[in-house]
Amino acid sequence: MPLPLWTIDPAHSAVLFIARHMVVARVHGRFERVSGTLRVDPRTPTQGEVDVRVEAASIYTGNPERDAHLRSPEFLDAEAIPHLTFKASQSHPVGATGFQLQGELTLRRVTRPVLLEARYLSTTRDPWGQTRLLYSARTSLQRSDFGIQWNKALDNGGWLIGEKVDVELDIQATPAQG
Template identity: 40%
Template sequence: MKRILVSVSTIVALFLPVLASADTWKIDPDHSNVGFKVRHLMVSNVKGSFEKHAGTVVIDDRDIAKSRVEVTIDTASINTNVRKRDDHLRSPDFLDVAKYPSMTFVSRKVVRVGGDRLQVTGDLTLHGITREVVLDVEGLTGESRDPMGNIRRGASASTRINRKDYGLTWNKALETGGVAVGEEIAISLEIELIKAK
Protein backbone atom coordinates (compact mmCIF):
# COMPACT_ATOMS: atom_id res chain seq x y z
CA MET A 1 0.00 0.00 0.00
CA LYS A 2 2.83 2.39 0.84
CA ARG A 3 4.40 1.78 -2.54
CA ILE A 4 1.16 2.73 -4.29
CA LEU A 5 0.83 5.92 -2.23
CA VAL A 6 4.44 6.87 -2.93
CA SER A 7 3.96 6.23 -6.64
CA VAL A 8 0.78 8.32 -6.81
CA SER A 9 2.34 11.20 -4.87
CA THR A 10 5.41 11.09 -7.11
CA ILE A 11 3.23 11.26 -10.24
CA VAL A 12 1.24 14.18 -8.82
CA ALA A 13 4.46 16.01 -7.92
CA LEU A 14 5.78 15.53 -11.45
CA PHE A 15 2.63 16.87 -13.08
CA LEU A 16 1.95 19.80 -10.72
CA PRO A 17 4.26 22.22 -12.59
CA VAL A 18 2.49 21.36 -15.85
CA LEU A 19 -0.96 21.83 -14.34
CA ALA A 20 0.09 25.09 -12.73
CA SER A 21 1.39 26.55 -16.00
CA ALA A 22 -2.11 27.15 -17.43
CA ASP A 23 -3.76 30.24 -15.99
CA THR A 24 -7.25 31.62 -16.56
CA TRP A 25 -7.64 35.32 -17.35
CA LYS A 26 -10.67 37.57 -17.76
CA ILE A 27 -10.78 40.37 -20.32
CA ASP A 28 -10.90 43.75 -18.58
CA PRO A 29 -13.54 45.69 -20.58
CA ASP A 30 -12.47 49.01 -19.07
CA HIS A 31 -8.97 48.70 -20.53
CA SER A 32 -9.68 46.80 -23.74
CA ASN A 33 -10.93 47.85 -27.16
CA VAL A 34 -12.70 45.89 -29.90
CA GLY A 35 -12.30 48.09 -32.95
CA PHE A 36 -12.94 47.94 -36.67
CA LYS A 37 -12.68 50.04 -39.81
CA VAL A 38 -14.39 49.83 -43.18
CA ARG A 39 -14.11 51.78 -46.45
CA HIS A 40 -16.72 54.51 -46.94
CA LEU A 41 -17.68 55.89 -50.38
CA MET A 42 -14.46 54.38 -51.79
CA VAL A 43 -12.45 57.31 -50.42
CA SER A 44 -11.87 56.97 -46.66
CA ASN A 45 -12.12 54.61 -43.70
CA VAL A 46 -14.74 54.87 -40.98
CA LYS A 47 -13.68 53.52 -37.61
CA GLY A 48 -15.84 52.16 -34.83
CA SER A 49 -15.85 49.88 -31.83
CA PHE A 50 -18.04 47.63 -29.71
CA GLU A 51 -18.34 49.04 -26.21
CA LYS A 52 -19.57 45.90 -24.43
CA HIS A 53 -17.64 42.65 -24.51
CA ALA A 54 -16.52 39.90 -22.18
CA GLY A 55 -14.24 36.93 -22.46
CA THR A 56 -12.01 34.31 -20.91
CA VAL A 57 -8.48 33.46 -22.01
CA VAL A 58 -6.56 30.42 -20.79
CA ILE A 59 -2.81 30.82 -21.35
CA ASP A 60 -0.43 27.91 -21.01
CA ASP A 61 3.07 29.37 -21.26
CA ARG A 62 4.70 25.93 -21.23
CA ASP A 63 2.61 24.65 -24.14
CA ILE A 64 0.93 27.53 -25.95
CA ALA A 65 -1.09 25.07 -28.07
CA LYS A 66 -3.13 24.27 -24.94
CA SER A 67 -4.24 27.89 -24.63
CA ARG A 68 -7.76 28.93 -25.61
CA VAL A 69 -9.96 31.99 -26.04
CA GLU A 70 -13.71 32.61 -25.73
CA VAL A 71 -15.19 36.06 -26.33
CA THR A 72 -18.74 37.43 -26.53
CA ILE A 73 -19.50 40.87 -27.99
CA ASP A 74 -22.75 42.79 -27.59
CA THR A 75 -23.65 43.84 -31.16
CA ALA A 76 -25.98 46.63 -29.98
CA SER A 77 -22.98 48.31 -28.34
CA ILE A 78 -21.56 49.34 -31.73
CA ASN A 79 -20.29 52.92 -31.71
CA THR A 80 -18.98 54.96 -34.65
CA ASN A 81 -19.72 58.28 -32.93
CA VAL A 82 -22.58 59.05 -35.35
CA ARG A 83 -25.96 58.12 -33.89
CA LYS A 84 -27.83 57.88 -37.22
CA ARG A 85 -25.16 55.61 -38.67
CA ASP A 86 -25.06 53.45 -35.52
CA ASP A 87 -28.84 53.02 -35.64
CA HIS A 88 -28.55 51.91 -39.27
CA LEU A 89 -25.79 49.44 -38.39
CA ARG A 90 -28.03 47.97 -35.66
CA SER A 91 -30.94 47.59 -38.09
CA PRO A 92 -31.83 44.49 -40.21
CA ASP A 93 -29.79 46.03 -43.06
CA PHE A 94 -26.64 45.16 -41.14
CA LEU A 95 -26.22 43.56 -37.69
CA ASP A 96 -29.95 43.09 -36.95
CA VAL A 97 -29.23 43.28 -33.24
CA ALA A 98 -32.82 42.43 -32.23
CA LYS A 99 -32.38 39.01 -33.85
CA TYR A 100 -28.64 38.58 -33.27
CA PRO A 101 -27.78 40.35 -30.00
CA SER A 102 -24.24 39.01 -29.78
CA MET A 103 -21.31 37.71 -31.77
CA THR A 104 -18.85 35.17 -30.43
CA PHE A 105 -15.32 33.97 -31.05
CA VAL A 106 -14.19 30.54 -29.84
CA SER A 107 -10.63 29.43 -30.54
CA ARG A 108 -9.75 26.01 -31.94
CA LYS A 109 -5.98 26.31 -32.36
CA VAL A 110 -3.19 28.48 -30.95
CA VAL A 111 0.32 28.42 -32.42
CA ARG A 112 3.44 30.47 -31.79
CA VAL A 113 4.85 32.00 -34.97
CA GLY A 114 7.93 33.63 -33.50
CA GLY A 115 8.90 35.73 -30.50
CA ASP A 116 5.80 37.17 -28.86
CA ARG A 117 3.66 36.58 -31.96
CA LEU A 118 0.83 34.01 -32.03
CA GLN A 119 -1.84 32.91 -34.47
CA VAL A 120 -5.20 32.05 -32.95
CA THR A 121 -7.56 30.19 -35.27
CA GLY A 122 -11.19 29.99 -34.25
CA ASP A 123 -14.86 30.27 -35.12
CA LEU A 124 -16.41 33.71 -35.41
CA THR A 125 -20.21 33.62 -35.23
CA LEU A 126 -21.80 36.81 -36.52
CA HIS A 127 -25.31 37.45 -37.82
CA GLY A 128 -26.13 33.78 -37.29
CA ILE A 129 -23.26 32.54 -39.49
CA THR A 130 -20.07 30.85 -38.29
CA ARG A 131 -16.80 31.13 -40.22
CA GLU A 132 -13.18 30.38 -39.42
CA VAL A 133 -10.94 33.37 -38.84
CA VAL A 134 -7.29 33.71 -37.87
CA LEU A 135 -6.24 36.34 -35.34
CA ASP A 136 -2.66 37.60 -35.60
CA VAL A 137 -1.63 38.28 -32.01
CA GLU A 138 1.46 40.21 -30.99
CA GLY A 139 2.95 41.76 -27.91
CA LEU A 140 1.74 39.18 -25.39
CA THR A 141 3.26 40.69 -22.28
CA GLY A 142 4.55 39.12 -19.14
CA GLU A 143 2.67 39.47 -15.86
CA SER A 144 2.40 42.81 -14.07
CA ARG A 145 0.81 43.61 -10.71
CA ASP A 146 -1.43 46.68 -10.54
CA PRO A 147 -1.79 48.91 -7.41
CA MET A 148 -4.82 46.88 -6.26
CA GLY A 149 -2.86 43.63 -6.36
CA ASN A 150 -4.40 42.25 -9.57
CA ILE A 151 -2.11 40.40 -11.98
CA ARG A 152 -2.42 41.67 -15.55
CA ARG A 153 -1.22 40.82 -19.06
CA GLY A 154 -1.96 42.37 -22.43
CA ALA A 155 -1.82 41.77 -26.16
CA SER A 156 -2.86 43.22 -29.51
CA ALA A 157 -4.60 41.26 -32.26
CA SER A 158 -5.90 41.86 -35.76
CA THR A 159 -7.72 40.12 -38.60
CA ARG A 160 -9.80 40.90 -41.68
CA ILE A 161 -13.18 39.53 -42.67
CA ASN A 162 -15.53 39.99 -45.61
CA ARG A 163 -18.92 41.11 -44.28
CA LYS A 164 -20.71 39.32 -47.14
CA ASP A 165 -19.45 36.01 -45.73
CA TYR A 166 -21.72 36.74 -42.75
CA GLY A 167 -24.78 37.75 -44.74
CA LEU A 168 -24.16 41.49 -44.29
CA THR A 169 -24.86 42.39 -47.92
CA TRP A 170 -26.56 45.80 -47.81
CA ASN A 171 -24.98 48.41 -50.05
CA LYS A 172 -25.73 51.32 -52.33
CA ALA A 173 -24.22 51.98 -55.75
CA LEU A 174 -22.55 55.35 -56.31
CA GLU A 175 -23.11 57.50 -59.39
CA THR A 176 -19.34 57.80 -59.79
CA GLY A 177 -18.92 54.02 -59.60
CA GLY A 178 -18.24 51.77 -56.68
CA VAL A 179 -20.36 51.34 -53.57
CA ALA A 180 -21.14 53.21 -50.37
CA VAL A 181 -19.69 50.64 -47.95
CA GLY A 182 -16.67 48.40 -48.48
CA GLU A 183 -16.92 44.64 -48.09
CA GLU A 184 -13.67 44.06 -46.17
CA ILE A 185 -13.64 44.90 -42.48
CA ALA A 186 -10.35 45.29 -40.64
CA ILE A 187 -10.65 44.25 -37.00
CA SER A 188 -8.20 45.38 -34.33
CA LEU A 189 -8.15 44.33 -30.69
CA GLU A 190 -6.32 45.83 -27.74
CA ILE A 191 -6.82 43.43 -24.87
CA GLU A 192 -5.91 43.72 -21.20
CA LEU A 193 -6.36 40.65 -19.04
CA ILE A 194 -6.82 40.17 -15.30
CA LYS A 195 -5.78 36.86 -13.77
CA ALA A 196 -8.77 35.01 -12.33
CA LYS A 197 -8.57 34.46 -8.58
Template identity: 40%
Template structure:
Protein backbone atom coordinates in the same frame (compact mmCIF):
# COMPACT_ATOMS: atom_id res chain seq x y z
CA UNK B 1 11.40 30.08 -29.06
CA UNK B 2 10.77 31.12 -25.47
CA UNK B 3 8.32 29.12 -23.41
CA UNK B 4 5.25 30.64 -21.82
CA UNK B 5 6.06 31.18 -18.15
CA UNK B 6 4.32 28.82 -15.67
CA UNK B 7 2.93 31.77 -13.68
CA UNK B 8 0.87 32.72 -16.75
CA UNK B 9 -1.08 29.43 -16.50
CA UNK B 10 -4.77 29.74 -15.75
CA UNK B 11 -7.67 31.93 -16.71
CA UNK B 12 -7.54 35.60 -17.60
CA UNK B 13 -10.56 37.82 -18.27
CA UNK B 14 -10.73 40.80 -20.59
CA UNK B 15 -10.83 44.11 -18.72
CA UNK B 16 -13.50 46.13 -20.61
CA UNK B 17 -12.24 49.43 -19.18
CA UNK B 18 -8.84 48.87 -20.78
CA UNK B 19 -9.72 46.77 -23.84
CA UNK B 20 -10.85 47.86 -27.29
CA UNK B 21 -12.66 45.48 -29.64
CA UNK B 22 -12.89 47.58 -32.77
CA UNK B 23 -13.10 47.69 -36.53
CA UNK B 24 -12.43 49.97 -39.46
CA UNK B 25 -13.66 50.05 -43.05
CA UNK B 26 -13.68 52.33 -46.07
CA UNK B 27 -16.65 54.66 -46.41
CA UNK B 28 -17.58 56.18 -49.79
CA UNK B 29 -14.26 54.77 -51.01
CA UNK B 30 -12.40 57.86 -49.76
CA UNK B 31 -12.21 57.70 -45.96
CA UNK B 32 -12.23 55.26 -43.07
CA UNK B 33 -14.94 54.79 -40.50
CA UNK B 34 -13.77 53.35 -37.19
CA UNK B 35 -15.91 51.87 -34.49
CA UNK B 36 -15.91 49.62 -31.47
CA UNK B 37 -18.15 47.41 -29.41
CA UNK B 38 -18.38 48.66 -25.83
CA UNK B 39 -20.13 45.68 -24.18
CA UNK B 40 -18.27 42.37 -24.31
CA UNK B 41 -16.86 39.56 -22.20
CA UNK B 42 -13.79 37.54 -22.98
CA UNK B 43 -11.51 34.99 -21.39
CA UNK B 44 -8.12 33.55 -22.17
CA UNK B 45 -7.08 30.20 -20.71
CA UNK B 46 -3.32 29.70 -20.82
CA UNK B 47 -1.66 26.28 -20.87
CA UNK B 48 2.10 26.99 -20.62
CA UNK B 49 3.01 23.34 -21.24
CA UNK B 50 1.11 23.22 -24.54
CA UNK B 51 0.22 26.65 -25.99
CA UNK B 52 -1.93 24.93 -28.64
CA UNK B 53 -4.29 23.84 -25.82
CA UNK B 54 -4.72 27.43 -24.67
CA UNK B 55 -8.10 28.96 -25.49
CA UNK B 56 -9.84 32.28 -26.15
CA UNK B 57 -13.55 33.01 -25.92
CA UNK B 58 -15.23 36.33 -26.70
CA UNK B 59 -18.89 37.40 -26.65
CA UNK B 60 -19.81 40.85 -27.99
CA UNK B 61 -23.18 42.57 -27.56
CA UNK B 62 -24.10 43.90 -31.01
CA UNK B 63 -26.26 46.70 -29.58
CA UNK B 64 -23.11 48.22 -28.05
CA UNK B 65 -21.71 49.22 -31.46
CA UNK B 66 -20.26 52.73 -31.36
CA UNK B 67 -19.01 54.61 -34.43
CA UNK B 68 -19.47 58.02 -32.79
CA UNK B 69 -22.56 58.66 -34.93
CA UNK B 70 -25.93 57.71 -33.38
CA UNK B 71 -27.79 57.48 -36.71
CA UNK B 72 -25.14 55.23 -38.26
CA UNK B 73 -25.03 53.08 -35.11
CA UNK B 74 -28.80 52.63 -35.23
CA UNK B 75 -28.62 51.65 -38.92
CA UNK B 76 -25.88 49.10 -38.15
CA UNK B 77 -28.19 47.48 -35.56
CA UNK B 78 -30.98 46.96 -38.13
CA UNK B 79 -31.63 44.07 -40.49
CA UNK B 80 -29.55 45.90 -43.14
CA UNK B 81 -26.45 44.93 -41.17
CA UNK B 82 -26.23 43.09 -37.82
CA UNK B 83 -29.96 42.62 -37.11
CA UNK B 84 -29.31 43.07 -33.38
CA UNK B 85 -32.86 42.14 -32.24
CA UNK B 86 -32.55 38.67 -33.85
CA UNK B 87 -28.77 38.20 -33.49
CA UNK B 88 -27.80 40.10 -30.33
CA UNK B 89 -24.30 38.62 -29.99
CA UNK B 90 -21.13 38.09 -31.98
CA UNK B 91 -19.05 35.21 -30.65
CA UNK B 92 -15.55 33.86 -31.10
CA UNK B 93 -14.44 30.47 -29.73
CA UNK B 94 -10.90 29.35 -30.43
CA UNK B 95 -10.02 25.80 -31.32
CA UNK B 96 -6.26 26.27 -31.56
CA UNK B 97 -3.52 28.66 -30.46
CA UNK B 98 -0.22 28.38 -32.30
CA UNK B 99 2.92 30.09 -31.05
CA UNK B 100 4.74 31.13 -34.24
CA UNK B 101 7.58 33.03 -32.58
CA UNK B 102 8.43 34.54 -29.23
CA UNK B 103 5.49 36.76 -28.33
CA UNK B 104 3.61 36.05 -31.57
CA UNK B 105 0.61 33.74 -31.85
CA UNK B 106 -2.08 32.73 -34.32
CA UNK B 107 -5.43 32.22 -32.60
CA UNK B 108 -7.79 30.18 -34.80
CA UNK B 109 -11.44 29.48 -34.20
CA UNK B 110 -15.07 30.08 -35.09
CA UNK B 111 -16.57 33.55 -35.43
CA UNK B 112 -20.37 33.77 -35.50
CA UNK B 113 -21.95 36.96 -36.81
CA UNK B 114 -25.64 37.20 -37.67
CA UNK B 115 -26.02 33.44 -37.30
CA UNK B 116 -23.24 32.67 -39.80
CA UNK B 117 -20.15 30.85 -38.49
CA UNK B 118 -16.79 30.97 -40.25
CA UNK B 119 -13.29 29.86 -39.31
CA UNK B 120 -10.88 32.76 -38.78
CA UNK B 121 -7.21 32.89 -37.80
CA UNK B 122 -6.05 36.03 -36.03
CA UNK B 123 -2.40 37.03 -35.58
CA UNK B 124 -1.93 38.20 -31.98
CA UNK B 125 1.10 39.85 -30.39
CA UNK B 126 1.73 39.31 -26.69
CA UNK B 127 2.72 42.69 -25.26
CA UNK B 128 3.82 41.46 -21.83
CA UNK B 129 2.66 41.00 -18.23
CA UNK B 130 2.83 43.50 -15.37
CA UNK B 131 1.33 43.81 -11.93
CA UNK B 132 -0.94 46.89 -11.82
CA UNK B 133 -1.27 49.27 -8.82
CA UNK B 134 -4.31 47.28 -7.58
CA UNK B 135 -2.18 44.11 -7.36
CA UNK B 136 -3.72 42.45 -10.44
CA UNK B 137 -1.53 40.48 -12.80
CA UNK B 138 -2.35 42.06 -16.18
CA UNK B 139 -1.41 40.88 -19.70
CA UNK B 140 -1.61 42.81 -22.95
CA UNK B 141 -2.36 41.51 -26.44
CA UNK B 142 -2.81 43.26 -29.79
CA UNK B 143 -3.85 42.03 -33.18
CA UNK B 144 -5.89 42.66 -36.29
CA UNK B 145 -7.44 40.66 -39.08
CA UNK B 146 -9.22 41.65 -42.27
CA UNK B 147 -12.46 39.82 -43.09
CA UNK B 148 -15.10 40.11 -45.79
CA UNK B 149 -18.41 41.19 -44.25
CA UNK B 150 -20.32 39.50 -47.09
CA UNK B 151 -19.12 36.13 -45.73
CA UNK B 152 -21.28 36.79 -42.64
CA UNK B 153 -24.42 37.93 -44.43
CA UNK B 154 -23.71 41.66 -44.01
CA UNK B 155 -24.65 42.56 -47.58
CA UNK B 156 -26.32 45.98 -47.48
CA UNK B 157 -24.71 48.63 -49.68
CA UNK B 158 -25.51 51.40 -52.10
CA UNK B 159 -23.77 52.33 -55.34
CA UNK B 160 -22.13 55.74 -55.66
CA UNK B 161 -22.32 57.91 -58.78
CA UNK B 162 -18.70 56.94 -59.56
CA UNK B 163 -19.68 53.26 -59.64
CA UNK B 164 -18.04 52.54 -56.30
CA UNK B 165 -19.89 51.53 -53.15
CA UNK B 166 -20.72 53.36 -49.93
CA UNK B 167 -19.36 50.67 -47.57
CA UNK B 168 -16.35 48.46 -48.33
CA UNK B 169 -16.78 44.70 -48.04
CA UNK B 170 -13.36 44.51 -46.36
CA UNK B 171 -13.50 45.10 -42.61
CA UNK B 172 -10.41 45.20 -40.40
CA UNK B 173 -11.03 43.77 -36.95
CA UNK B 174 -8.86 45.40 -34.26
CA UNK B 175 -8.01 43.93 -30.86
CA UNK B 176 -6.25 45.78 -28.04
CA UNK B 177 -6.76 43.54 -25.03
CA UNK B 178 -5.85 44.02 -21.40
CA UNK B 179 -6.58 40.82 -19.47
CA UNK B 180 -6.50 40.28 -15.71
CA UNK B 181 -5.55 36.91 -14.24
CA UNK B 182 -8.49 35.48 -12.28
CA UNK B 183 -7.41 31.91 -11.46
CA UNK B 184 -4.37 29.71 -11.63
CA UNK B 185 -4.08 26.75 -13.96
Protein backbone atom coordinates in the same frame (compact mmCIF):
# COMPACT_ATOMS: atom_id res chain seq x y z
CA MET C 1 -4.74 19.70 -15.61
CA PRO C 2 -6.71 22.57 -17.18
CA LEU C 3 -4.96 25.81 -18.00
CA PRO C 4 -5.55 28.75 -15.62
CA LEU C 5 -8.70 30.75 -16.32
CA TRP C 6 -8.46 34.50 -16.96
CA THR C 7 -11.33 36.98 -17.33
CA ILE C 8 -11.27 39.68 -20.00
CA ASP C 9 -11.36 43.10 -18.34
CA PRO C 10 -14.06 45.01 -20.26
CA ALA C 11 -12.91 48.40 -18.95
CA HIS C 12 -9.44 47.89 -20.44
CA SER C 13 -10.22 45.87 -23.57
CA ALA C 14 -11.46 47.01 -26.97
CA VAL C 15 -12.75 45.63 -30.26
CA LEU C 16 -12.13 48.23 -32.98
CA PHE C 17 -12.94 48.21 -36.69
CA ILE C 18 -12.32 50.20 -39.86
CA ALA C 19 -14.44 50.01 -43.01
CA ARG C 20 -14.12 51.87 -46.31
CA HIS C 21 -16.75 54.54 -46.95
CA MET C 22 -17.37 56.03 -50.41
CA VAL C 23 -14.34 54.17 -51.82
CA VAL C 24 -11.55 56.30 -50.32
CA ALA C 25 -12.69 57.45 -46.86
CA ARG C 26 -12.71 55.25 -43.77
CA VAL C 27 -15.17 54.86 -40.92
CA HIS C 28 -13.67 53.96 -37.55
CA GLY C 29 -15.75 52.29 -34.88
CA ARG C 30 -15.69 50.15 -31.81
CA PHE C 31 -17.81 47.84 -29.73
CA GLU C 32 -18.09 49.28 -26.24
CA ARG C 33 -19.02 46.06 -24.41
CA VAL C 34 -16.70 43.06 -24.68
CA SER C 35 -16.35 40.16 -22.26
CA GLY C 36 -15.00 36.64 -22.18
CA THR C 37 -12.30 34.34 -20.90
CA LEU C 38 -8.86 33.05 -21.74
CA ARG C 39 -7.37 29.74 -20.65
CA VAL C 40 -3.64 30.32 -20.68
CA ASP C 41 -0.52 29.67 -18.60
CA PRO C 42 1.45 32.92 -18.25
CA ARG C 43 4.66 30.90 -18.77
CA THR C 44 3.43 29.96 -22.28
CA PRO C 45 1.22 32.97 -23.11
CA THR C 46 0.91 32.27 -26.84
CA GLN C 47 -0.84 28.93 -26.28
CA GLY C 48 -4.32 28.47 -24.90
CA GLU C 49 -8.02 28.98 -25.49
CA VAL C 50 -10.05 32.12 -26.11
CA ASP C 51 -13.78 32.79 -25.73
CA VAL C 52 -14.79 36.40 -26.54
CA ARG C 53 -18.32 37.81 -26.49
CA VAL C 54 -19.23 41.21 -27.93
CA GLU C 55 -22.58 42.96 -27.49
CA ALA C 56 -23.78 43.90 -30.97
CA ALA C 57 -25.83 46.84 -29.66
CA SER C 58 -22.68 48.41 -28.21
CA ILE C 59 -21.40 49.40 -31.67
CA TYR C 60 -20.23 53.02 -31.76
CA THR C 61 -18.93 55.09 -34.67
CA GLY C 62 -19.65 58.57 -33.32
CA ASN C 63 -22.70 59.01 -35.56
CA PRO C 64 -26.00 58.03 -33.86
CA GLU C 65 -27.90 57.63 -37.15
CA ARG C 66 -25.20 55.35 -38.62
CA ASP C 67 -24.95 53.41 -35.35
CA ALA C 68 -28.72 52.77 -35.40
CA HIS C 69 -28.45 51.56 -39.01
CA LEU C 70 -25.56 49.24 -38.07
CA ARG C 71 -27.69 47.75 -35.26
CA SER C 72 -30.60 47.17 -37.70
CA PRO C 73 -31.46 43.89 -39.47
CA GLU C 74 -29.58 45.16 -42.56
CA PHE C 75 -26.30 44.85 -40.64
CA LEU C 76 -25.87 43.31 -37.16
CA ASP C 77 -29.56 42.73 -36.33
CA ALA C 78 -28.65 43.48 -32.71
CA GLU C 79 -32.16 43.14 -31.32
CA ALA C 80 -32.65 39.59 -32.66
CA ILE C 81 -28.99 38.51 -32.39
CA PRO C 82 -27.50 40.32 -29.39
CA HIS C 83 -23.95 38.92 -29.46
CA LEU C 84 -20.98 38.23 -31.71
CA THR C 85 -18.66 35.48 -30.45
CA PHE C 86 -15.13 34.35 -31.21
CA LYS C 87 -13.83 31.01 -29.92
CA ALA C 88 -10.37 29.61 -30.51
CA SER C 89 -8.25 26.77 -29.17
CA GLN C 90 -5.48 26.49 -31.78
CA SER C 91 -2.47 28.77 -31.93
CA HIS C 92 0.77 28.67 -33.88
CA PRO C 93 3.84 30.69 -32.83
CA VAL C 94 5.17 33.42 -35.11
CA GLY C 95 8.42 34.86 -33.74
CA ALA C 96 9.13 35.44 -30.05
CA THR C 97 5.83 37.03 -29.01
CA GLY C 98 3.56 36.63 -32.04
CA PHE C 99 1.15 33.85 -32.86
CA GLN C 100 -1.69 33.01 -35.19
CA LEU C 101 -4.92 32.18 -33.43
CA GLN C 102 -7.28 29.97 -35.44
CA GLY C 103 -10.88 30.18 -34.31
CA GLU C 104 -14.50 30.64 -35.27
CA LEU C 105 -16.40 33.91 -35.41
CA THR C 106 -20.18 33.80 -35.14
CA LEU C 107 -21.88 36.91 -36.47
CA ARG C 108 -25.56 37.07 -37.48
CA ARG C 109 -25.90 33.32 -36.76
CA VAL C 110 -23.21 32.59 -39.37
CA THR C 111 -20.07 30.85 -38.11
CA ARG C 112 -16.87 31.12 -40.15
CA PRO C 113 -13.23 30.25 -39.52
CA VAL C 114 -11.12 33.32 -38.75
CA LEU C 115 -7.37 33.65 -38.35
CA LEU C 116 -6.16 36.34 -35.95
CA GLU C 117 -2.61 37.65 -36.14
CA ALA C 118 -1.95 38.08 -32.43
CA ARG C 119 0.80 39.36 -30.20
CA TYR C 120 1.46 38.71 -26.54
CA LEU C 121 2.44 42.08 -25.09
CA SER C 122 3.16 41.48 -21.43
CA THR C 123 2.29 39.91 -18.12
CA THR C 124 2.37 42.73 -15.61
CA ARG C 125 1.12 43.76 -12.22
CA ASP C 126 -0.98 46.92 -12.07
CA PRO C 127 -0.62 49.52 -9.26
CA TRP C 128 -3.30 47.70 -7.22
CA GLY C 129 -1.42 44.39 -7.28
CA GLN C 130 -3.59 42.70 -9.94
CA THR C 131 -1.76 40.50 -12.45
CA ARG C 132 -2.71 41.26 -16.05
CA LEU C 133 -2.11 39.53 -19.38
CA LEU C 134 -1.98 41.96 -22.31
CA TYR C 135 -2.58 40.98 -25.95
CA SER C 136 -3.31 42.61 -29.28
CA ALA C 137 -4.70 40.98 -32.41
CA ARG C 138 -5.95 41.86 -35.86
CA THR C 139 -7.78 40.32 -38.78
CA SER C 140 -9.80 41.29 -41.84
CA LEU C 141 -13.33 40.10 -42.57
CA GLN C 142 -15.52 40.12 -45.66
CA ARG C 143 -18.99 41.45 -44.77
CA SER C 144 -20.71 39.16 -47.25
CA ASP C 145 -19.23 36.06 -45.56
CA PHE C 146 -21.60 36.83 -42.68
CA GLY C 147 -24.65 37.74 -44.75
CA ILE C 148 -24.16 41.51 -44.54
CA GLN C 149 -25.09 42.58 -48.05
CA TRP C 150 -26.57 46.07 -47.70
CA ASN C 151 -24.86 48.69 -49.87
CA LYS C 152 -25.57 51.56 -52.27
CA ALA C 153 -23.98 52.20 -55.67
CA LEU C 154 -22.14 55.48 -56.18
CA ASP C 155 -22.10 57.63 -59.33
CA ASN C 156 -18.40 56.85 -59.83
CA GLY C 157 -19.09 53.11 -60.10
CA GLY C 158 -17.93 52.32 -56.56
CA TRP C 159 -19.93 51.30 -53.52
CA LEU C 160 -20.89 53.28 -50.42
CA ILE C 161 -19.40 50.67 -48.06
CA GLY C 162 -16.34 48.53 -48.67
CA GLU C 163 -16.58 44.74 -48.53
CA LYS C 164 -13.55 44.35 -46.26
CA VAL C 165 -13.64 45.27 -42.56
CA ASP C 166 -10.38 45.44 -40.62
CA VAL C 167 -10.71 44.42 -36.97
CA GLU C 168 -8.31 45.02 -34.07
CA LEU C 169 -8.54 43.72 -30.53
CA ASP C 170 -6.75 45.04 -27.46
CA ILE C 171 -7.26 42.62 -24.59
CA GLN C 172 -6.37 42.78 -20.92
CA ALA C 173 -7.24 39.80 -18.75
CA THR C 174 -7.01 39.17 -15.01
CA PRO C 175 -7.10 35.89 -13.07
CA ALA C 176 -10.65 34.58 -12.74
CA GLN C 177 -12.09 34.87 -9.25
CA GLY C 178 -13.42 31.82 -7.46
